[in-house]
Amino acid sequence: MPVVNRRMVAMRIVVLVSGTGSNLQAVIDAVQAGELRNVDIAAVGADKKGTYGVQRSAEAGIETFVVNFKDYADRAEWNHALTQKCLSYAPDYVISSGFMRIVGEEFINAFDGTYINTHPALLPSFPGAHGVRDALAYGVKVTGCTVHIADAGVDTGPILRQEAVEILPDDTEESLHERIKVVERRLLIATLRDLANKAEAAH
């Protein structure tokens, strides 16, 4: 009987980070453990030198790059360089995982509908760089995290997954953010699994 060899088609992603990349590490672990068997991390990039996110990716044997914001004359030039660099990996999706820089129109147009962001609040509440701090300061009793398709706005675009996290009376920004990140990692991995399975089914 002939053996039918179904070639596995992996979904290629580029992950962008600005900091420690602990959420990214969860994705790397999930790929290595076979939980995201059809996801290929083509590269990890950062907007500045010396991030732990890039270091830990290199240690995991993943290709890395830095498009250093400070090396460019203006935002448009930096945005162009970042767009070209990401395009060079021909990714199916680009993931902003703690990437703290707003990308411009050229980037959004190049990755229209395929640029995914995670945010540590229940959007549309508390967008921006301090989603955890702002939720605490407002005094809401429940916050959470959001995985969404990013458009040209700040933390706007169609929501893919969201989950609530309760704020405890003695929470600090740090303790709350750590609890949110535990959920954020799970949602990001679940989102990637959904997208990869859809892509595989479409082939």
Ligand code: GRF
């Ligand atoms: C995440 O909560 C992300 O949503 C926010 O920054 C955090 C990234 O943390 N913008 P890490 O770099 O993955 O540890």
